[in-house]
Amino acid sequence: xxxxxxPLTLSGFADALDKRLPQYQCERCGQPDCAHYAQALAARxxxxxxxxxxxxxxxxxxxxxxxxxxxxGAVFDDEVLQCARxxxxxxxxxxxxxxxxxxxxxxxxxxxxxxxxxxxxxxxxLCVPTCPxxxxxxxxxxxxxxxxxxxAARHRYRARLTRLVKSAARRxxxxxxxxxxxxxxxxxxTPEARQRTIAEALATARARRMQHRARRDVDKS
Numbered sequence: 001x002x003x004x005x006x007p008l009t010l011s012g013f014a015d016a017l018d019k020r021l022p023q024y025q026c027e028r029c030g031q032p033d034c035a036h037y038a039q040a041l042a043a044r045x046x047x048x049x050x051x052x053x054x055x056x057x058x059x060x061x062x063x064x065x066x067x068x069x070x071x072x073g074a075v076f077d078d079e080v081l082q083c084a085r086x087x088x089x090x091x092x093x094x095x096x097x098x099x100x101x102x103x104x105x106x107x108x109x110x111x112x113x114x115x116x117x118x119x120x121x122x123x124x125x126l127c128v129p130t131c132p133x134x135x136x137x138x139x140x141x142x143x144x145x146x147x148x149x150x151x152a153a154r155h156r157y158r159a160r161l162t163r164l165v166k167s168a169a170r171r172x173x174x175x176x177x178x179x180x181x182x183x184x185x186x187x188x189x190t191p192e193a194r195q196r197t198i199a200e201a202l203a204t205a206r207a208r209r210m211q212h213r214a215r216r217d218v219d220k221s
Contacts (some may be wrong), residue, residue: 026124081125090135
C-alpha cells in the first residue's frame with residue numbers, strides 16, 4: 001500500500017535547512033521525507049545528525065545553522081552512493097516498487113519488466129522490501145550525488161507528491177459521485193419496485209439452494 005505523505009510548503013529557516021539536505025527521501029532520519037526532517041529540525045524537535053547519507057560534514061553544517069551540536073555517537077554512511085538494480089529474469093511486473101520509489105527513478109508498468117534510471121536513483125533502498133520476489137539489489141552507483149542531483153530530486157519529489165494528491169482527490173470525487181448516483185436511484189425507486197427487487201433476490205437464493213440440494217442428493221446416490 002502506498003504511504004500517504006502530507007506535502008509541506010516550507011519557508012524561512014525550514015526551507016533553508018531543506019535545501020541543504022541531499023533529498024534522498026530515504027526516511028532514515030525518522031521522518032517521512034527531507035522536508036519533514038527540515039521542519040522538525042527548525043522547530044528543535046530533532047537533532048542535526050539524523051541524516052546518515054548526508055555524512056558528518058552535512059551534520060556539522062546543520063548543527064551550525066541550528067546552533068546545536070552533533071551527538072558523539074552519531075553514525076553516518078560512507079561516501080559510496082548506492083543505486084538500485086532490477087534483476088530482469090526475476091521481475092514479475094507487480095509494480096510495487098514503482099509506488100515505493102519517492103523520486104520516480106523506476107520505470108515500467110504492471111505485468112511488464114521494470115527498470116531503474118540510474119541518474120535519478122538516490123539509493124534510498126525503499127523499493128527493496130516491497131519486492132515480493134527479491135529481485136531488487138543495491139549496488140555502488142559509480143558516481144557522487146551532487147548538489148544539482150539534490151536540487152533536481154527535490155523538485156521531482158514535490159511534483160510526485162502533487163500528482164499523488166490530485167490523483168487521490170479524483171478518486172475521492174468519483175467515489176462520492178457514485179454514492180450520490182446510487183442514493184438518487186434508491187430514493188426515486190418506488191416501494192413496488194423495491195419489493196419486486198427483494199422478491200427476485202429471494203427467488204434467486206431459493207433456486208440456488210434447491211440446485212445445491214439436488215446436486216448433493218445426486219452425489220449421495
